[in-house]
Amino acid sequence: MHNYPIKFYPILKEKIWGGTKLMTQLHKKSTSNNVGESWELSDVDHNVSVVSNGKLKGKTLGELLETYKNELIGINNYNRFGNNFPLLIKFIDAKQDLSVQVHPNDELAKKRHNSFGKTEMWYIMQADQGSKLIIGFNKEITPDQYLNYVAEKKIPSILNYERVKAGDAFFIEPGTVHTIGAGIVLAEIQQTSDITYRIYDWDRVDDNGNPRELHTDLAIEAINFSDKIKAKHQYSTYINSLNTIVKCEYFTTNFIHVVGKKELDYGETDSFVIFMCVQGKATISVDEHSEKLNLGETVLIPAIANKVMIASKNCKLLEVTV
Numbered sequence: 624m625h626n627y628p629i630k631f632y633p634i635l636k637e638k639i640w641g642g643t644k645l646m647t648q649l650h651k652k653s654t655s656n657n658v659g660e661s662w663e664l665s666d667v668d669h670n671v672s673v674v675s676n677g678k679l680k681g682k683t684l685g686e687l688l689e690t691y692k693n694e695l696i697g698i699n700n701y702n703r704f705g706n707n708f709p710l711l712i713k714f715i716d717a718k719q720d721l722s723v724q725v726h727p728n729d730e731l732a733k734k735r736h737n738s739f740g741k742t743e744m745w746y747i748m749q750a751d752q753g754s755k756l757i758i759g760f761n762k763e764i765t766p767d768q769y770l771n772y773v774a775e776k777k778i779p780s781i782l783n784y785e786r787v788k789a790g791d792a793f794f795i796e797p798g799t800v801h802t803i804g805a806g807i808v809l810a811e812i813q814q815t816s817d818i819t820y821r822i823y824d825w826d827r828v829d830d831n832g833n834p835r836e837l838h839t840d841l842a843i844e845a846i847n848f849s850d851k852i853k854a855k856h857q858y859s860t861y862i863n864s865l866n867t868i869v870k871c872e873y874f875t876t877n878f879i880h881v882v883g884k885k886e887l888d889y890g891e892t893d894s895f896v897i898f899m900c901v902q903g904k905a906t907i908s909v910d911e912h913s914e915k916l917n918l919g920e921t922v923l924i925p926a927i928a929n930k931v932m933i934a935s936k937n938c939k940l941l942e943v944t945v
Contacts, residue, residue: 624691625679627912628898628922628931631672633714634662639827639835642718644808648749649714649919660715663921664897666708667817676914684708697893697926700945709739709945710874712897712921713811714748717803722835723757723778723823726816727845728797735841736818740797743813744856744869744876746941747791748901751806755784756793758801759852766843773839778823785855792868792878793854798847801854810899812943814873820845865942877942881905881935887942888930894944896924896931903938907931916940 633651638659645651645658664684665672672684679687688708693701700709726732726741733739745756761783764772772778782800785793787807795801800822803809820842824835858868858878863885865877879885889896898907904917909928916922916938924931933940 624687624694624925624927625677626925626928627677627909628907628914628916628924629674629679629687630676630914630920630922631664631684632675634665634670634672636660636662639829640717640719640721642716644716644718644749645714645919648808650917651919657718658716660713661919662711662713663899664708664710664712664923666815667711677912691925694927695925696895697945699893700895700926707815709815710897710943711813711815711817712899712943713813714919715803715807715809715811717805717807719805720825721803722821722825723782723800723802724819724821725800725842725845726795726797726820727818731797731845732816732818738818739814739816741814741816741818742797742871742873743795743811744874745793745795745803746810746868746876746901747787747789747807748810749789749808750787753786754806755786755804756802756807757782757804758785758793758795758854759783759799760848764848766846766848769843769846769848770839773822773837776826792856792858794856794869794871795854796847796852798845799852799854800846810901810941812874812876812941822846868941873945875944879933879940879942881933881938881940883934885933886930887933889924890929892944893926895926896928897943898922898924899941899943901939901941903935905933905935905938905940907933
């Protein structure tokens with residue numbers, strides 16, 4: 624296959640809670656004032672990414688998979704996922720709090736929706752003073768108690784709030800109740816799944832004055848009711864090194880702070896590689912092909928690439944493999 628750093632057109636999503644930071648900070652193109660998500664790399668139905676550069680320009684991620692198979696994503700990945708790209712990569716701007724939600728695991732998602740579950744992680748890129756995430760409950764509760772809190776609209780009183788700053792990273796396993804709070808821009812890496820059970824939405828209404836749908840019955844079977852879930856992941860930040868943030872069966876995410884040049888050898892790695900630029904900018908080269916990667920951009924390196932050279936005065940990248 625054509626072996627070069629592949630870029631894709633972002634798919635922007637307007638959200639009731641979205642803002643303008645994806646345009647002002649990450650240079651996405653939109654005139655809307657409530658863009659909540661930029662889907663950088665997606666194989667979700669009706670939202671499949673299209674290549675924006677090089678010889679494969681205009682082709683969809685799905686077409687690349689069907690044509691190049693394991694050359695694109697790796698032998699094990701192709702055996703496991705076939706023509707389905709396993710990850711969904713996003714940047715998110717929460718101008719307001721998102722709804723409080725939970726995702727099902729693989730088993731439940733397969734049974735109910737014939738889909739993958741949704742394990743995800745967040746890397747905080749920017750956070751206004753006092754911004755918070757919600758992760759899990761602040762005490763242990765039973766499903767029955769939970770239903771009472773829902774009925775009385777008192778869910779916020781049992782949620783665990785966590786203050787955040789740029790560089791913080793969180794791993795959200797299925798079953799963990801969670802929300803991105805107002806004032807946060809983050810990178811999100813997740814299994815390819817768009818299944819979300821909304822359990823509380825701050826009594827918001829849509830444009831027609833209707834409350835947004837809640838999925839209380841679906842959620843109750845999915846929720847992990849234990850308190851104090853350890854979602855925040857500490858990681859080292861050595862310069863020009865791969866610093867592991869999250870390693871799970873669905874993806875591995877490393878943090879790389881590049882100053883000068885860093886060569887990475889993927890000769891033994893049976894996976895595609897995704898780079899998300901979360902600070903600064905870099906030039907990424909495969910063989911004789913180079914691409915500029917600016918803040919807020921994402922690039923896909925095919926599995927057949929052996930060596931990748933990253934050059935930058937000073938940038939921070941997330942490196943994602945499966």
